[in-house]
Amino acid sequence: MKHVVVLLVLFNSPLVAQGYRLRLDGRFQAVGYRGVQLDSIPATDTVAGPGSGPTTPDGFAVRCPSGAPYCLFFRPGAVQRGAPFVTTADASLWGFGVRGVSAHATARAAVDFTGSDAWPGTEPAIQLLTGYVEYNAERLTARAGRQLNSNRLGMIGFDGASVTARDGRHGLDVSLYGGWGLARGAALPVTSPALNPIDDFEPGKRQLLLGAEVGWSGRLGDVRAEYLREVDPASDYFVSERVGVAGVARPAARWSLSAGADYDLAAGWWGSAEATLGYSARSATSSLGIRRYRPHFDLWTIWGAFSPVPYTAVQGQVSIRALPQVQVRARGEHYRFSDADVSTPLVSVEQAGWRGELGVTASPAPAWTLDAGYTREFGPGAASVGTSASVTYAPAGPYAITLHGAAMDRPLELRFSESVLHLYGVDGRYEVNPDIRFELGAVRYAEDRRRPDAAAIDWGQWRVTVRAVLAIGSGDDLGRLPPAVRRMPGGRAER
């Protein structure tokens, strides 16, 4: 009741904030690369290519739809240029006259100056990632507005309200949230045309969402359970319904055992799951675990009915500080898909894969950091093998500069698109003070695409990035404080 009174007082108070913090992160990029142009040719004009398949007379492999009088292929097109400018603003306001009340918003504005739509996420131009009013007390947190809830079921975005009650003494908390859902992986409703350029069954209304979480946290471990249901208000059918559980046990110092799983109540199968044993000490960290991954599809699409199969993986990683200035790392994973239960006599594809990395980081002098790595991946659809290296000079002063390079082979399984890629670039950073920072970067992707036909259209390109980060607020000079404190409206006293 006390909290209700507080909220009533809030909404009857003049909303004049006494304190604020604003962080602006502006980033401009320029990119240019060779585009492609869809072309066609009468089937009768094709000739046999080197791989015995049909090609155009000038050597482009073509694809001839069954029974169609023409064949399709891609020619090199005009150079595509993009010049996106993306600004993210992160604001907090507090001091509305009620202790514990604050407002938060994170918004992004994006525009491509070339107007070419060559950059993802620039439509619509302004997006509200989060924007909510919060009342925070020792035992209760309430929010209203656009929120983003991150749990093992994914990033749950919604416009609505959430309430969390906690008993810190016993490590318990319970949350309930609901509202109108946002699309997965986006700060836009599922009805937005920006999200649906290729799908056919876009819902006419936003899904209604209801979720609940309960958690316990103690010295020896944490446990958390989540439930989420989404319903299409137009038909009252489920868009999704899932439960998840995750936990961490800390049986001894430095050791942990984390595990979790989710179950799709709508599809009737287990989704993703994992279990990892971890060890963390000052000079070494390592983990060994198994995991299973199965994609989740909302039921407003038909993809769930196509029975995506999961894969199961064994993975491990270790990082050892061999010398005070040298750290070596290694990680690897092997995975295998479950039987897809299909008969494909004409086409066989890989069913298992693996990935691994070896690396070393050295700091021979306080201002210098050297890093080198070797990565290798092989699996269904694509593979890659490559090396990378970087040198960073970051003296105690306000600037730092990094030179980096990489070389990579990246063959594809289903496409004649094997390529050798060399990547080299430079990044610089200048920090005027803890609240103002500038960054400049340039990178060159030099690709040699190895196709057996004339369509070896390379993807070589330059990318140039200019970035400025500005933090202002009613409390200045906060740059040296930990991230948690910098974000905290009014410091701890407000909480």
Add this chain to the structure above:
Amino acid sequence: MILSASVLVLTLAQQPAQGFDHLKHKALFPSCTSCHAGAAQQGASLWPDPVSCTACHDGTIEKAVVWRAPAAPRRSNLRFDHVEHAAKAKDQPASCTACHTLAGEPRMAVREPVVQRCFDCHGIRTAHVAAPDSACTTCHVPLARAASLTRADVAGFPAPPSHAAPDFLSRSGHGATSRQALGTSCATCHAREFCYQCHAGSAPPRAIASLASDPRSAAILARAAPASHDANFADRHATVAAASTTSCTSCHVRADCLECHRPSAGARGAGYHPDGFLARHPASAYAREASCSDCHNVGSFCTSCHARAGLVAAGVLRSGYHDARQFFLAGHGQAARQGLESCVSCHAERDCLTCHSAVGGRRFNPHGPGFDAARMRRKNFAMCTVCHGAAVP
């Protein structure tokens, strides 16, 4: 705790002399207050009138000098006022030399205030910053009230010897001291933000909130990032985080995690993915090294780039992407069930329904292992009708 008396006086004593040689002029000025009237008279200037210098330094009698009184008061955290101090110290031999000269020096051998002379009068028998906690407030105001000090001034505060004790960082060290003197002596050099450099967790000592807020206090660096947070820490922080969540929450809150773990659509620089990930993302994405669609909406993110690279299907059977497999269309089932998320970054439902539909299609059954028809029908009958029409089996 941090009493210290990391006082500006000491800093000021190290400042270069202003150029006026008092000793050389000792015969001219029998009284200090003839030039520094403010030391004895409330409201008067502490500095001499430059005109009085030109009586001799006119360029003829003596070489001309150019001097101006400082426009602003000296930066200080002293609670000292010459007139008030003289009034309170009326039972003491109050004179300028008591503070501005060393013992035994002549009257005009003046220098910046000598801290040890203050201690002599106030009965403190230690070196300056080694003074007991109770002594700081004798001469100094809390940092939050010393508005003239800059961040650099605060950063230059000397640490008292007590802070170097082996157990000072423990509960019995600064913890015990702060319970006695947080709001007084500690506050001479520190404010709330200083404490939050370490006590940033979910349950910091409540006493910290009794300190005033002053971001300048963070100029005294209490702690840098942990040694574990090296160049590749982002790649392996999951293990460390699972081992001790409470360690993370000492400095981080949930919003910090969401900096990377959120839908971002390429808005940030260094974020979730390592450098160069764009170049190798096909292998990672095909088998979902991570759950891509948690952060990237396939329809708005993948498709826009793939379309420009000629990778998006222009319609069923028209893509040409799978050109390394002559009969891929006839045998794509396994690849599709293994990498369905990759498929749908280029293909729309209509592409598949051309064949996989019981209504108007070629009636190829797409349902595979684990498909629970009754459950899906119960949960979303509309999805079934897309392929089966009203005659859902």
